[in-house]
Amino acid sequence: MTNKIQWIVVNTCRLLVSATFIFSGLVKLLDPAGTSYKIEDYAAALGIAALAQPPLPMTIAVAMAVLEFTLGIYLFFGIRRRMTTYSILILMLVYTPLTLWLAQTNAVADCGCFGDAVHLTNWQTFLKNVLLLAASLIIFWRGNLLTRVISESTQWIISLYSLGYALFIAFLCIYAEPIIDFRPFHIGQNIPRAMEWPADPEALPEILDFDVDPTLIEDTSYVFLLTSPHLEMADDGNFNEINDIFDYASHYGYRFQGLTASDGQAISRWQDLTGAQYAFDFADELTLKTIARSNPALILIHDGTIVGKWGHRQLPQKQQLTAPLHTLQLAHPQPESYRRMLLKLLLWYLVPLLLITFLDRAYASLRWWKNKKSASEEKNRGE
Numbered sequence: 001m002t003n004k005i006q007w008i009v010v011n012t013c014r015l016l017v018s019a020t021f022i023f024s025g026l027v028k029l030l031d032p033a034g035t036s037y038k039i040e041d042y043a044a045a046l047g048i049a050a051l052a053q054p055p056l057p058m059t060i061a062v063a064m065a066v067l068e069f070t071l072g073i074y075l076f077f078g079i080r081r082r083m084t085t086y087s088i089l090i091l092m093l094v095y096t097p098l099t100l101w102l103a104q105t106n107a108v109a110d111c112g113c114f115g116d117a118v119h120l121t122n123w124q125t126f127l128k129n130v131l132l133l134a135a136s137l138i139i140f141w142r143g144n145l146l147t148r149v150i151s152e153s154t155q156w157i158i159s160l161y162s163l164g165y166a167l168f169i170a171f172l173c174i175y176a177e178p179i180i181d182f183r184p185f186h187i188g189q190n191i192p193r194a195m196e197w198p199a200d201p202e203a204l205p206e207i208l209d210f211d212v213d214p215t216l217i218e219d220t221s222y223v224f225l226l227t228s229p230h231l232e233m234a235d236d237g238n239f240n241e242i243n244d245i246f247d248y249a250s251h252y253g254y255r256f257q258g259l260t261a262s263d264g265q266a267i268s269r270w271q272d273l274t275g276a277q278y279a280f281d282f283a284d285e286l287t288l289k290t291i292a293r294s295n296p297a298l299i300l301i302h303d304g305t306i307v308g309k310w311g312h313r314q315l316p317q318k319q320q321l322t323a324p325l326h327t328l329q330l331a332h333p334q335p336e337s338y339r340r341m342l343l344k345l346l347l348w349y350l351v352p353l354l355l356i357t358f359l360d361r362a363y364a365s366l367r368w369w370k371n372k373k374s375a376s377e378e379k380n381r382g383e
């Protein structure tokens with residue numbers, strides 16, 4: 001009975017830790033740039049300037065996301081148990097005191113452990129990590145009781161598949177904007193409505209700070225916003241496409257406005273380099289990083305609602321802009337719900353994985369049946 005209770009406790013802890021690590025890793029994979037910004041915040045709080053030097057924050061962000069996701073998968077399937085239980089325990093022994101320091105000092109307002117998908121206070125994060133540390137200790141102590149879901153001979157397929165999937169999602173969301181946008185400036189968001197204070201006096205508006213020319217979001221027509229937190233670091237490889245969009249906007253009477261946190265010198269340099277004829281207004285760096293991860297990025301607003309968002313590698317092409325925006329599909333997106341998109345993303349991973357698991361279990365059952373049949377035949381011959 002004692003062994004059965006231990007088995008239940010260990011595998012309950014295993015499901016708790018694996019689910020947390022998979023979710024935490026997945027939301028980081030969906031927004032590596034957001035995690036890299038958070039690492040820069042940690043570097044500033046800890047006074048480690050070298051940690052904030054590109055490309056180190058992005059490298060660490062991708063490594064953390066891949067590590068957390070794959071460890072969660074390994075623990076769930078009960079594969080590479082020794083390495084997995086050791087690694088998870090080491091991570092929790094690092095995360096827990098770090099979040100205690102954050103809770104006491106509030107040096108970084110949000111730990112970023114679940115990206116923009118779930119926001120916890122620093123004390124909530126610390127208590128969550130205490131629970132996970134306790135569960136990790138139990139798993140480490142009785143790792144031999146972890147039930148293996150897939151055979152040892154096939155675990156390498158799960159390992160490589162999970163690693164490849166994680167890297168693919170991470171680099172896809174670095175190349176473009178995040179597949180699932182948990183930020184307040186997502187497509188379909190009405191900015192003026194999101195800036196209204198809720199009836200609950202303790203609650204905050206979804207968008208707390210968007211200190212720009214109010215006519216940009218009050219305009220009942222279409223408005224193009226070119227956002228760049230730092231123009232001196234912006235990718236200028238697509239300036240011809242940006243200029244084509246500006247010409248298109250001018251032709252149809254749409255506003256086209258640049259927003260940046262850079263100074264006048266950087267703006268002049270960008271205009272000289274790219275031949276840009278559009279003007280720039282100043283905007284808060286953090287706000288611009290929240291609006292879009294790409295630098296630069298293009299945002300399309302209609303009557304205060306975000307109807308389009310493109311990274312600099314995905315800009316609308318000249319051949320797509322041949323008529324007024326109200327007649328074009330790109331200005332009328334049909335955004336999917338977070339749950340549906342997250343489910344779709346998981347299915348991309350789970351369907352092939354379940355197929356692999358089914359084939360592995362079927363092969364193991366067939367091998368067991370053959371061995372049993374051979375043993376029975378050998379016994380009959382002996383008699």
